[in-house]
Amino acid sequence: MNKSSFFPVMLVAFAIIVVWYSFTVVMNLPWEKSVAERSGTTPSTMTMIRNTLQQERPVLPAPHQVVTEVINTTFKKKVTSKRSLVYHAGITLSSSMLGFFMGTVLGIVLAVAIVYNEALNKSLMPWIIASQTIPILAIAPMIIVVLNAIGVQGLLPKAFISMYLSFFPVVVGMVKGLNSPDRSYLDLMRTYHASAAQTFFKLRLPTSLPYLFTSMKIAVATSLVGAIVAELPTGAVAGLGARLLAGSYYGQTIQIWSALVVASIIAATLVMLVGIIGDWVNRRMGLAQSTPSGAH
Amino acid sequence: MASANPEIIHRALEKGAVTAVRYRFMERLLLVGAGVFGLLSLVTEGRLLLGLCLALLSVSAYRSIKHSRLLTAALTGLGSLFTAYVLLSFVDAVDNPAQGFWFQVIASWLLAWMCVEQLAAIKTLSRIYATALNILIPVLFGVWLLILWELLTRGFNVPQVLLPAPSLIAERFVESPHILWADFQQTFLKAVLIGYALGCGAGFIIAILIDRSPFLQRGLLPIGNLVSALPIVGVAPIMVMWFGFDWPSKAAVVIIMTFFPMLVNTVAGLSAAGAMQHDLMKTYAAGYWQSLFKLRLPEALPFIFNALKINSTLAMIGAIVAEFFGTPTVGMGFRISTEVGRMNVDMVWAEIAVAAVAGSLFYGAIALTERVFTFWHPSNRS
Numbered sequence: 001m002n003k004s005s006f007f008p009v010m011l012v013a014f015a016i017i018v019v020w021y022s023f024t025v026v027m028n029l030p031w032e033k034s035v036a037e038r039s040g041t042t043p044s045t046m047t048m049i050r051n052t053l054q055q056e057r058p059v060l061p062a063p064h065q066v067v068t069e070v071i072n073t074t075f076k077k078k079v080t081s082k083r084s085l086v087y088h089a090g091i092t093l094s095s096s097m098l099g100f101f102m103g104t105v106l107g108i109v110l111a112v113a114i115v116y117n118e119a120l121n122k123s124l125m126p127w128i129i130a131s132q133t134i135p136i137l138a139i140a141p142m143i144i145v146v147l148n149a150i151g152v153q154g155l156l157p158k159a160f161i162s163m164y165l166s167f168f169p170v171v172v173g174m175v176k177g178l179n180s181p182d183r184s185y186l187d188l189m190r191t192y193h194a195s196a197a198q199t200f201f202k203l204r205l206p207t208s209l210p211y212l213f214t215s216m217k218i219a220v221a222t223s224l225v226g227a228i229v230a231e232l233p234t235g236a237v238a239g240l241g242a243r244l245l246a247g248s249y250y251g252q253t254i255q256i257w258s259a260l261v262v263a264s265i266i267a268a269t270l271v272m273l274v275g276i277i278g279d280w281v282n283r284r285m286g287l288a289q290s291t292p293s294g295a296h
Numbered sequence: 297m298a299s300a301n302p303e304i305i306h307r308a309l310e311k312g313a314v315t316a317v318r319y320r321f322m323e324r325l326l327l328v329g330a331g332v333f334g335l336l337s338l339v340t341e342g343r344l345l346l347g348l349c350l351a352l353l354s355v356s357a358y359r360s361i362k363h364s365r366l367l368t369a370a371l372t373g374l375g376s377l378f379t380a381y382v383l384l385s386f387v388d389a390v391d392n393p394a395q396g397f398w399f400q401v402i403a404s405w406l407l408a409w410m411c412v413e414q415l416a417a418i419k420t421l422s423r424i425y426a427t428a429l430n431i432l433i434p435v436l437f438g439v440w441l442l443i444l445w446e447l448l449t450r451g452f453n454v455p456q457v458l459l460p461a462p463s464l465i466a467e468r469f470v471e472s473p474h475i476l477w478a479d480f481q482q483t484f485l486k487a488v489l490i491g492y493a494l495g496c497g498a499g500f501i502i503a504i505l506i507d508r509s510p511f512l513q514r515g516l517l518p519i520g521n522l523v524s525a526l527p528i529v530g531v532a533p534i535m536v537m538w539f540g541f542d543w544p545s546k547a548a549v550v551i552i553m554t555f556f557p558m559l560v561n562t563v564a565g566l567s568a569a570g571a572m573q574h575d576l577m578k579t580y581a582a583g584y585w586q587s588l589f590k591l592r593l594p595e596a597l598p599f600i601f602n603a604l605k606i607n608s609t610l611a612m613i614g615a616i617v618a619e620f621f622g623t624p625t626v627g628m629g630f631r632i633s634t635e636v637g638r639m640n641v642d643m644v645w646a647e648i649a650v651a652a653v654a655g656s657l658f659y660g661a662i663a664l665t666e667r668v669f670t671f672w673h674p675s676n677r678s
Contacts, residue, residue, distance in 0.1 A: 016519075122434070127434060134656070229617055247533060248534075267525055
């Protein structure tokens with residue numbers, strides 16, 4: 001975000017909050033009306049509107065309710081407590097990070113194999129692309145249950161789903177990146193009589209880094225989605241996904257929204273972190289100008 | 297000997313010496329491997345016919361490389377498929393398939409790899425021939441994946457709960473078309489398609505509206521980009537609460553998931569036209585709508601189709617995941633989560649096969665439409 005867009009972004013964000021509040025009033029008003037009807041009182045419209053913003057289980061919680069809930073469950077609870085969002089976020093984050101790491105490594109290895117072997121490029125690449133048209137999250141519950149049946153529990157099954165989701169952008173971006181050096185650079189390496197390993201480490205790998213970081217930004221976001229969805233079928237034990245599921249069972253809308261907000265904050269932070277690391281690495285390697293915009 | 301051959305030197309210069317030499321090495325490795333494993337199965341098991349066949353096949357394939365890659369590919373490909381067929385037919389006859397069996401599996405798999413390796417190395421200028429190869433290679437790869445899956449699950453007696461063999465899944469698929477069709481109707485034809493159309497449509501229209509205001513553009517784009525990275529599937533429980541258990545709540549999730557990628561991509565696409573092109577439109581005295589329809593929208597098409605493709609996957613995911621939070625007793629997500637609970641894993645896989653086919657066809661249809669509409673784009677004119 002540059003300076004010129006700061007003001008517009010703030011204004012749009014403000015507009016969103018205003019719209020949110022008005023929706024809160026509109027969507028929660030029927031409930032207030034029915035409460036008033038049952039108790040036989042006729043409160044003024046202003047009172048009812050004020051009440052819509054502080055219901056116990058609103059249809060749509062007001063922003064300040066969500067913020068209060070997030071603050072209550074993050075800063076005012078012990079980190080180890082089952083009611084602390086930090087605890088749940090930590091569980092989700094650890095499995096998504098493990099999955100992201102495995103996915104990135106797998107993606108890079110596959111990309112190198114694909115770039116160096118024409119047969120793999122022609123046979124495997126179409127399937128890798130096809131694999132993403134499959135709604136893989138659909139088999140998340142099965143992977144969890146099946147791995148559970150053979151005794152694999154805890155982080156690994158969830159990390160596996162994160163890995164599946166995050167390896168794809170890395171493969172595609174890395175293949176593009178490893179193939180990005182100019183023909184003339186490759187020729188230059190040949191005139192130096194560089195070995196295949198030298199060409200890889202001194203030419204192909206450095207030029208592929210900007211692509212790698214761009215795709216890692218996508219991968220880190222999807223790995224978090226994978227971890228959250230993977231927690232849904234485990235029977236709501238712990239994690240942000242479990243909070244979502246428990247909230248939907250008991251109609252705790254504020255809990256759902258606060259879990260969502262925390263998940264969003266984590267996702268945004270992760271994407272930003274990868275972006276910052278990527279920028280730093282690119283600058284160190286003198287590649288700052290050639291950062292591709294979207295290696296997808 | 298090979299290095300003295302002028303033809304080989306010429307080819308090596310043509311495509312880079314390193315690649316040429318490695319290919320030869322790879323070929324040798326694969327064929328020697330196939331031959332050795334064929335002989336091993338002959339020694340350990342006494343499978344005279346198959347073992348000998350495999351060994352002979354690899355020797356003859358080795359001789360034929362110099363003459364024609366296509367011939368080698370045909371030889372190894374047909375040979376490997378034939379042995380795979382034989383192996384499949386007696387995988388159940390043996391109680392506990394012995395070493396020799398697995399040696400043959402490895403040998404025929406290496407031959408298949410060799411076939412792919414040969415097909416991929418064929419250089420051709422003919423369009424049709426190249427397209428045929430580009431289709432044949434992944435198909436062979438997929439077929440072999442299925443063969444290995446079948447052989448491994450049946451050969452090692454993998455419990456059906458863990459991983460059913462493809463043949464069992466296919467059987468289940470054929471047995472229960474009614475359930476699968478009902479689920480497909482509920483999830484794909486209702487939730488996915490309606491949500492996708494509304495979400496993409498809304499994203500497109502909003503993008504065109506905010507395109508006229510640079511202020512809104514600068515304000516909405518960073519937020520749209522941010523939201524695209526967020527775990528939006530999380531709104532599924534909220535949508536289920538608001539819109540009930542039936543398909544409208546799933547469609548709502550799909551709308552939210554598909555809206556932002558479409559918005560961001562369309563806005564980016566609308567600014568893709570260059571200054572020169574804008575100037576040209578100005579010299580024609582073209583109005584806003586004229587330059588929108590004749591220049592900027594066509595220029596934006598690659599971006600829009602990119603969003604449509606991304607969204608096709610997102611829509612399937614959104615609809616299926618939303619069903620985990622509550623559905624009527626029909627739907628792909630519902631079926632998957634209940635059949636997993638009952639340990640009917642073959643039904644789950646059949647459902648996944650439906651999802652995979654539907655997802656790929658959906659994506660393929662969009663990709664095809666893209667080729668029709670953006671035939672002028674450099675990426676389609678290679």
